[in-house]
Every structure is written in structure tokens, then in C-alpha cells.
Amino acid sequence: MTFPLDLNNALTPLLMGLALVLIAFSIFIYRYTNPPISRQLKAGLAFLRALAFVILLFMLMEPILSFTEERVKEPVIAVLMDNSASMTLRDATPDSLSRLEWAQQFAQTLSSLNDKGEVRYFSFSSQVREVPSPEVLQGDGGATNMGHSLREVADQLKDQNLAAAVFLTDGANNSGTDPVRAAQTVGIPVFTVGIGDSSIPKDVAITRFLTNEVAYVNNRIPIEVTIQSSGFASGETTLILREDNQTLDTAPVSLTSDLQHQNATLHFTPTTEGVHKYTLTIPVQNGEKIRENNTRIFLVNVLKNKIQVLLTSGSPSYDFSFMSKSLKADPNIDVTTMAMVKPGEFYQQLPDGTHRKSVSFPATEKALNTYDLIILMDMNLRYIQTGTQQLLVDLVENKGKAVWFVGGKQTFDRGGFRRSPLVDLMPVQLGRGTINQQFQIKRTPDGEQSAILQVDDDPLVSDDMWNEFPPLLGANLLGAVNPGATVLAEHPLKKTPIIATGRAGRGKTMVFGAYSFWRWRFFMEGVGYSSDYFDRFVGNAVRWLVTREVDQRVKINTDQNVYRSGETITFTAQIYDENYQPVNEAKVEVTVTSKTGTDFVPIHLTLLPTPEGNGIYTGTISALPADDYEFSGYAEYRNRRMGEDTGEFTVSIYSFEYENTRMNAGLLKRVASSQNGKFYTPDNAGQLQNDIHLEAEIISQHREVTLWNNGWFFVLFVGLLAVEWAARKRKGLA
Template identity: 30%
Template sequence: MNNHFTLNFQSQNIVLMILLTALALLVSWWSYRNVGGISCAKRYLLIGLRTLGIAVIGFLLLEPLFTVFGHKTTGDKLGVLVDLSSSMNIVESGVSRWSRAESAFAKAMPSNIQTRYFGFSDTLVDLKRMPDSSAYDGQATNLSLGLGISLIEANDDIGALLILTDGANNIGEDPIKISETLDIPVYSLVVGSTISRKDIFISKINYQPIGYINTETSVQVEFGATGFAGQFAQLEIRDGKKTLASKRVSLPADGALASEEFMLNMPEEGVKLLEASITAFPDESYKDNNSRHFRIKFLKDKIRILLMSSHLDWEFSFLKRALESDPHIEVETALGDRQGNFDAAFLPMPPDGWVNRDLVIVINTGAGALGSHINEMNAAIKARTGFLYIAGADSRATQVNSWKEILPIDIDNRFNQIPGEYWPQPLAVPRAKAILDIEGMDWDRQPPLRYLLAPVMLKPSSWTVMDVSGLKGERWPAVVAGNYGQGKTMAMLGYPWWNRQFKQTSDPLEIKRIRQFWGNLVRWLVTRDDLEKFNVSTDKAVYKLGEPVTFTATVFDDNYNLVSGARVALMITDSAGMKRELQLAPEQPGRYIGEYGTPSAGSYAFRAAAVSGKDTLGIKQGTFVVETASLEMENPSANYALMRQISEITGGRSYMVEDFNQFPQNLKLKLRKAEVFSEHRPLNAIYVLMLAIVLFSAEWAIRKFSQLP
């Protein structure tokens, strides 16, 4: 390292300090010029000591800063990345993959190459030396961790990478893209066989996470095999030890997949953790992937809806038809008499009354039309029943105010029906996604509403689902949602909606989307889950061994505004009762996220709490499952092509055991020169102050020895 330095003074009074120092030196000379009784040499010695002492103090008062510049050579070490995934334990021809790699490495590496060791699987770790056999237990391989630029930047002494691996990569970012960002060569020693082992496996299960009791629910199981083409196996769906469905299937050819559909019919509500399994043959090399788990929440077979309108019109007829097209919805209808009222003859009442209705929809109807039934209906909605009000031609202030207690809006004397053309637009709020997230729906292509009830004020617990552009460009609510007691309520403040169905009669996909909108809206109104102010969940219900588990949470206040700055903590308990705490980090306002890593196989339960200040905003519980089938063993064949491509991109080379002895002579470390500097402040150095003290002490000692005053 060739160094040079600069000297700068930090004092704001440099000229003054120089003048004072010069004056002190002049006084020093003046005080000794006529002193008698000492030799001329001793006089000059005393003047010199005092002058040097004063000069040192003056120098320090100028606050000097020495900056030393130099150049440092880095990149003189080889970074050795060791694949610690469990596939490196596979034994081939009597020798494990890791043992074969370690032996080749030890034989070929000369002692004059400096090395740094790292291990990787689903995490990256520092190693002091080559690991022993117990370290190869990772259940997934994230090759991008080892290639990540953060490793290089944190270890600038590394001039090249050598990866000891079988080339398997099953999680994380694309290692090819990561390698394109590197400026050092990557070499690899790849071990393992590319010959497929005999195996039968379930590759995927396609299913809807929501099903209905007493209604067939489709589950498609995709499976494959290697080395068993044409043989037969039993494919089953089980609930615990109970077999729900079973089929005898023919195993496909190597590299091909087959699928079978099962129709499940569950008799009771609840969340079911089900298992799909296929026969395990004695000569299979890996049997953990012969079964997969999945979870379905089974709901009541029918959503019971009472659809009411003061008189028969297009809105009533259209909505009745749209709802009846959904096999999971049971619609009862009620039309008012000539005066638009409902008495016993016009209002169907089930034996269990209002309480077990899931949703009441009223179209262009006031609460007074229900007569004595209004109190029963209010009580049912407050307990659990959903309520939807759809505006119509008679929706004036009197009618809307009759539902004031239930509706999510308030009105004042400015309220009116305002004619125009209004295109409702969905709002990008998380709670609206369950209603409005419809693939292919183009809201701008839908016919406009011709009338809108405005202006309205939202109640504190309410929120806008869709809005429109007002007469002066302002945004007016068109669909507003809220809650009344334990039930959800919604007001659709414009009309008509029925013309959307008729406009799309020639396009079956558009008709399907319109019906999906109403189906989503109905299900949101009858579902209670999202009334919680605190929600937390894993990104999946069932994981393969080695897949990372991610938690996300949302936190709302009493007015359903997203809460920032909350503390969200989880306590996660595994099958053995061991507990581990996880703190979620804020990702965006009201949303929190955290990685649990890649836990071992088993069932897990978690308990989460959200706290803001001294207030507990909510507590939630949940479960997830990690299967014994691992990502790592799903496809354990060595991937020579991937490692060869990475080496070619970075200017390195990929080796097999047979030619790895050429590695030392082909290794090219990428040496880099970096400019470095360091700053030194003598004012902070004790030895500079000691020098001034020594100089003044020496002067004092000579004066005393010479008996000078």
C-alpha cells in the first residue's frame, strides 16, 4: 500500500492562532536574551525547549487534521460455498455426494490459496472450515443466496467463488439473473447423478379453498412416476383415517403426469385438513412424496336470502334471476301489495323466523312497509343477518331515513335524487377486493347508473366500496358498506343495475362476471370473518418441507382505518410443544409481514397479538401444516447445465470430480484496487500532549539546575 498524506487545519481562527504563537515565541526569546550566569549553548537550549513547547501547543490549537491516503489490493481470497442441502447426503455407488465433493476438493486444493468458507441451503452461514456430515440437512436450496451481491460486498477480500454442489435449486430468486450482476468469476464442482430414481409422487392438488356441505366439491389430484410406467396404484382422499374417495389408477410414463378428479360430499361445516395419497411401492427410493395435504373450509350448503321489493320491476326480476343462477344460494321473494306494504300474506316466514336468514335485500322499499316485522328484522340483522338496500325511483329522504338505524350512511336536507350518467368505479381498498376482484371485469364498459342519491355522509364504521364522479368532478359514494351489531350492511345508492345484464346477453363471459359480482357481494355480506379489526394468516395452509413460511397481518382501528406503528407478535408452537416468538415488521400502512423460515415437518399452531401503545387491538389464532415431502427431494437429480451456465456468464468454469484437478491452475482471482484513507487528529492523541509536557519539564529542570529564577 503506497501512502501519502495531507494536512489541514480545522480552526476558524488560524491567522489569530499563528500571530499568538509567534508572539509567544518572541517573548520566549526576549526573556532569555540577557539572562546571565549560563553559557551561550545552554541559553539557546532553553530558548529552543520553550519555543518547541509553545509551537506544539499552538499547533494543537490550530486543530490539525492529517488525512492519510493509500491504495489497498483486495480479492486475494477464494470464497468456497458449500451446498448444505439434504440432497448432498444421497448415496450413489456407495459414496455420498458431499463426501465425493469434499474428497476431490481436498486433493486438488494447494495450501497457498487463501480461502473463506460459507454454507448455504435455505439460509447462508459462515463456516470456519469444511463441514462434517451432520451439517448437510437443509430441506431446500436457494442458490441465489450464495451468489448474492451482499455476500461479495460484505467480504471484499473475495476474488472468486467456488461452489461445491449438486446444482439443485428450488427456492429463491433466479440464480442466472443474480450471476449476471457479479463482477467476479464463479467456479463450481458439481457432483451427483442425473439418472432418475424410481419414484411415485403426487405433484399437485387443484381445489377450491371453499366448499359447501351436501354439495359435490371437485378435487383434482395430479400424479406421476419414474420407473413404474403402466403399473397400477391406489389413489385416495382421506380425512384422518377415514377414506372419502378412492380410485385405481395407471401410472404414467417417465416424465409424464396424469390426473384424476374426485367429487367430495361433506355432511358438516368446518375446516377439513385432507390428504391425497397414492400407493407406495417397496422399491421406491423416496416415499415421503406419496402423499400431500390440503385444506378446505366447508360452509352451509345454501345461503338463505329474502329478496323484497315494494312492487315488481326490472331490478327485482334481474336480481332474482342472477341470484338463483348460483347453486349455493336459496332465494325467497316477497312483493308488496298495491300500497307497497307487506303483511302476513305477502311476507313468507320460515318456521325459525328471521334469525336464520343469512341476508335480507330490500329494493326501493321503506322500513314502514314491513309493519310489525321491522323490529324482528332489526334484531336479526344486529345478531348476524346481512342487509342490502338498493335504491329505486321511490328512494327519497323519507324512505332512506326509515332505515337510518341500519344503513351505513346519514343524510341531511341537501339529500336528493340527482339524474345523470354515473359509472361506478371500485376503490383500491383491501376490504373491497373480496367483492370486486373479478378477472376480466371492465367497469368502464358497463352501462351507467341514471340516478344517484347524494350527498350522503358515511357513518364512522362505514367505508366506500365504489364511487362515481359527481357533477363538478367530485367523488360521490355509489356503494357504501358498514356493520350494524354483528351483521353487515350495504347501501347501493344509484340505479338501475338491471341493464347491465341485458347489455351483456350476447357475451356469456360478461354475464358470468356480472353474476360473480352479485355472488361475491352476497358472500361478503353473510361472512363474518373480516369484521375483525386484526387479521393474521400464513400465505398457505399447507407447505412442503423446505418451503419458507410467511405471515402477513392487517390491523384496523375502530373506524376501520389502517393502523401504522402497531406491534404484531406471534407465538408459534410446533408438534412437540416447542415455542418460538416472531415479530412482524411493517410493510406498508396497516400491513405487517414476517418470515418464519423453513420449519421441520409437522403441525403448527400460532397465537398472534396486535398492540398499539397500551391497547391490545386484537388476538388471533391459527394453524398450518408442513408436510414430510420436501422440496429438496422432489427432484434431486444433479443439474450440471445450470452450474455450467452460471460459470460461463461470470467468466469461471464448471468441473466434475474427474477434472477438478485442473481447477488450481485455471483459477483467476479478480484482484481489485481500492483507495482507502484514514483521518488522525493530534489533539486527540495523548502522546502529542505528553511531548509538550516533556519539553516544558525539561526547560524547568535545566533552569532549576542552573539556579535561574
């Protein structure tokens, strides 16, 4: 530490000269005194006055004392260990260890790097956390997110000297940001150790399937399945669809050598209502190391009757035509269409294909009560009687019916909605005007998690499809979100809601504030995609709208029926009082148990109210073992039990981690080379410790202390003069 003194007054040289003069003057005036005093007292008094002058002039020089302190930060090495499920495989590692077991042993040897710096261990999969030692890892993560993990570790250690990172992983990165870009952003050497076999393994996997989540008794339901096989010279096996131990359908599957995909369609016909559990299985083949991806489980809610939908439009249009096609393509929906061809007169088509001309909008409770859902597309309300509008409101709020408002150029603020009772059903407030320029719809965080916008069973494919949908050509300007409503998608620039959902009494409502969405169905087919994605969106919306959730005052459910291994289970509760008004201060408890009678210890979870309130409570449970589970829950308010609810869900053994289990040497090499790191395998990983060159970081801290305005100097100056004056007075000096 150094203490340089800076004198900032430009007149400092002059003041130094003046100081010498004043010191000489102090000595001179005490050369002769009256009355005479001793020589020692003369010297003392001269010293006091000279010192007082020096202090005064020192303060006038504006002195500043500078402190410079140097501190050494020892380097930190972050060891990121892959804790995902693919690390439990046993392939191409010494001594027949699993990938994780080898990583744990090797990580222990890295403790010798403590001679060069501080070694910190982190476990990562979809999330990252610091761990005290490698032994705590169990290989139970449901995904691998290298990019996020590296950035998160760098953020946690931002106040320390993070000098290098070491990845112990198979590189099967299947979620999150690009790890190469993350390594470049972090800006430190990243060393990667690739664990596992990089060759194509023998494997046959059910990678995707698509079927209805809701079906109806005695309806034949298709299920489209995608199978991937690799590592086999040739051969054939069988895809089997079962319920319990009964085989419902089968299809042949070819065994291939190089990651080929093939599709198969199976069928099942439920004969009873309720929740049915089905299993897709491919027998395990000789030499196949990954068995977990040979089985997929799904649940179907089987109902007695089809969903009755009334689709109405203010005029014939492409949107009306393509929405009609999507609804008719769903075997579980009976749709009646009505397009206005003259003011107040509609052209109607019934589910059986019968056509009727010059039909009025249904105006009685009996006629409207026939439908579970009424879709008002680009509708001007001047052609619907006010009494009928109020009747629609009553049916939604009191009977649990649903209304879907769809935008257009002549509806909402241009269609008489401001003075209509229907405006109270909308999830959002009205804006003014339209946006007549193309835009790409943007999902909100709530929309990314919503089942309504899940257009494929694979979340990654679903995300891609929302980026692939063609731009819309226009939208209605909508206003603020009403309490309890949820915005699922918005305009990317205007931030006006495009898709929003809400509840009104016992029913549900939804708004789609845009037009030209026919392009999503038509053009997707034109660029090699399927119209199924748009149809899936429409079907999801219809099923969400018609599913009654507030007939019970306490409703508790999970965000999915079937989870992949490693996924987080999210519980949501809706709590209502006797008048079906939301309750925000209830106590909500959930207990989860295993249905199979295993040694699973029941989990007790308290659900907490969301920040938005409106009677909605949420809670999560981290990854559970593969099994069938059931849950029960209750709500209490002011020491009174409000109600209970039960449910069930399944955690399948299938995981993203089993879709591609090869060690990704190419990715790990790119990550390492991006910041002067190096790639290793178990064969040469022993060189890593010699290749890591670390340097301590020297931190210089500079601090300045201003002396010239320090009060103690003034006190000292006055004190010296006071002591001199007291001594002179005592000796009677003039």
C-alpha cells in the first residue's frame, strides 16, 4: 500500500516560500522579549507560532492523501458436471462405468487444481446449481442446457476471478441457448471432456406421436407415430398399442442402420367414458442399450357426446371458410356454420350437411343452449338483438357456455361492442381501429406455456411452428387486460393483445384479435408443412373453452396428464366462494401419492396465490420417478373447508435425453475452440490439468482523502495559537 500526497493549489510554491518567511519571522520576534524569558521558553513559543503558520499554509495548499491498495484474487476453476439422464448410460467408458460415474471419479482428480486456484463444482441439466462434491449427482435431469448453465455459473461468480470452466458431459445438448455463443460471451477458456460413445448406437425409439386428448365413446381415433431406428443392419419389429394388457392395434417397423424416421398410424376405439391410459411399445432389440425410449404413455379423456359449436361470421370470408374446415376436420366436433349474406340474414349449414338460406341468428335460450361454444367472427352486433346479446351473457356466466370473439375489419369497436353487454365477457378492453400491415405474432411467456398454443406434442417442434406460421395481414387494436385474464400472444411492436383468454362466471371466453389467419392453414401446406398445426390450435382452443372448470368451487389440476422423465410438475388451483367469486386468501394443500404401491413417500405441497390473484394458486414439484401418481387437495378459508379435488398424472420413463444419446464431439470441440480451450476424451483427459494455465488477478483499489478541509487541522491551528497566547500572558509578554 502506498500513500502519495498531492498538493492541488497552483500557488503551492509561493506558499512554501511564504512558510519559510513566516518560520523566520516567528524566530525573529522571540529574539528579544520584554520582560526577558528563558531561552527554552523562547524556543517553545517560536515553535508554536511557526507550526501554526505552517499548518495554515498547508491547508491553503489543498492537500489530498491518495491510498493505493493492491489485493490478489486467486483464480477460480468452475467444473460443470452433466447431471442429465443420458449420463447414466454405460458405453465407451473405462472399467464399464456409466458416463456419470466416470465423470465423478475424474472430477475428484481435479481437486489437485486447488494448487493453481479454487475448484468449484456445479451440477447442470436443464438448470444449474453449485454442489459440495461430485458424489451428490444422480443423473436424473430431464434435459441438457449447456449454454444457460455456463452463463449462469459466470453470473454467480462475476465478483470472483473466474479463470476457466471445465465441462464433463456427453454434449447431448437438447435445450436452451447455443453453448458456443455462450462460451464466446463469457470470454474465458472452456475445456470440454466428452464422455460416451460418439458412434451411432443400436436403438429404436418412439420419438413423436399425435392423437386427440379428448375423444368420444365409440369413435375410432387415429394416433400418428414417428419412429427412429439406427445401428441395425436390417430387420423388422412391431409397434404395439395397448390399454392395460390388451393389444388394440399393431404396425410393422423396419430396423435401419442410419437414424431413419418412419411413420405409422394406429387406431383405437374407446367404448366407455372416463380417462383412459394407453401405452405405445416397441420390443427391446438385441444389443439395444437404451430401453427407455421404446415406450410412450398417453391419456385420453373419453366423453359421451361430441362438442357442439356454432360458428357465425359477419360475412363469407377466407377466415370463415378455413376455420370451418378445421372444425369439421375434428371428428369430435359437430359444427353448425352461419355466414351473413344480407343484413340480418345468414346462410346456415348443419353438421349433417343440410343447407338453409335466410336464417336469423338464434334468439332463444333453447336454441342457444344447444351449443357448447359460439364463435363470433368479424360480427357487427347491430344484426344481433340486444336481448339476444344479454341472453348470451347469461348463458356464459350462469350455464358455463363459452364464446370465442374473432377479429375482423367490421367488428369490436367498429361493430357496436362498446354499448353491448357482450363487452363484459371479453378478456380485454376495446381499443380503437385496426392495424393493416403484416406482422408475425409473438407469444407471451404465458402463451409459451399454454396448452392452447401447443400445436405439437414436442414443445421444441411447437416452438418452431409458431416461428414458421406466415405473417398475419391485420389486427384489431385492443386495450388493457381485464382482471383474471391471460394474454397468450401479442403484436410484436404495438404490444396490443392478439390472443387472450378469460373467465366470466361459470364460463370461459377467448379473443383472437386479428384476421387473415387462413394463411396459417393454406400456406403451411404450400411450403411443405401440414395443416395439422393450425387444426391443432383450433382444437386446443375449442377444448379449453368448453371444458368447465368452475362447476366445482375448488378445482386442482396439473399442467399435463403425462410428463417425461425429469420434467417439473406444476399444480394450478382455482378457488371460488358460494357466489363463484374468486378467493385470494385461502389455504390450499395438495398431497401426491403413488398409485402402484411402491415405497414412494407422499409429498405434501402448499399452493400459493399468483401475483395477479383472481383465485388462482400454483406450486411445483421437481422431477419424480417414472410411475402413475394420484393427488388430492383441499382449500380452507377462514377456518372453513371450501372443498376438495382429486386427480392423477403419469411420469413416463421417456425423456428428451433418450432421443439422441451419442457423445457430440463436434459440438464440444466448437465450444472449446471458441475461447482457446481444448477438447478431451477419457483417453487423454489426464492432460487437462497440465493444459490449464491460471493467473491470479491483482486488484488495485485507489482511495483519496481530502485533508485541507479536515476540521481537525483547524482545531490544531487554533489550539497552537491558544497555547502560545496563554504562555505569553502568564509571563506578562506584551
